[in-house]
Amino acid sequence: MAKVEPVRIGYISTIDYKKGTATVVYKECEDSVSPELPFLSDEYDMPDIDDQVIVLTPQDTTRGIILGKIYHDGNRPKNGKKGIWRKDFKGGGFLQYDVETKHFTVGGSLSIQGSLHVGGNLTVDGSYPR
Numbered sequence: 001m002a003k004v005e006p007v008r009i010g011y012i013s014t015i016d017y018k019k020g021t022a023t024v025v026y027k028e029c030e031d032s033v034s035p036e037l038p039f040l041s042d043e044y045d046m047p048d049i050d051d052q053v054i055v056l057t058p059q060d061t062t063r064g065i066i067l068g069k070i071y072h073d074g075n076r077p078k079n080g081k082k083g084i085w086r087k088d089f090k091g092g093g094f095l096q097y098d099v100e101t102k103h104f105t106v107g108g109s110l111s112i113q114g115s116l117h118v119g120g121n122l123t124v125d126g127s128y129p130r
Contacts, residue, residue, distance in 0.1 A: 006057055008026060008054070008064075009053070010034070012051045013025040015046055015049065017046060019036070020039055021036040022036065022046075022047070023037070024037060034064065037064050039065070040065050040068065045089075051075075052069065053068060078094070084096065091108075092107065092108065093106075093109075095107075
């Protein structure tokens with residue numbers, strides 16, 4: 001059996017949304033395609049077809065795990081700087097937290113199901129109801 005590199009870079013080829021798995025094409029290996037591989041994740045956020053990902057592959061096997069998308073020239077952080085946590089969603093929505101200012105920003109509409117307690121000042125720009 002051919003030696004398999006333990007860390008590989010590939011591109012998402014197919015996705016099984018229900019199972020949380022995908023196949024990966026390795027362009028540097030004559031477009032070979034992996035078997036279905038699981039994602040290392042504690043949240044559901046599937047990549048798109050052709051997204052570049054990093055795969056951890058045990059030696060001499062066809063098993064592995066997709067660690068996730070990687071930043072590269074075509075995929076840079078939207079607001080990358082020290083002290084920022086940010087989660088971007090398809091369609092343009094995002095959640096962002098600035099550790100220094102302790103400010104949480106929601107990009108897009110926000111619906112709250114349940115109670116909302118405001119423990120400080122409330123500023124409203126716009127009108128309600130629309």
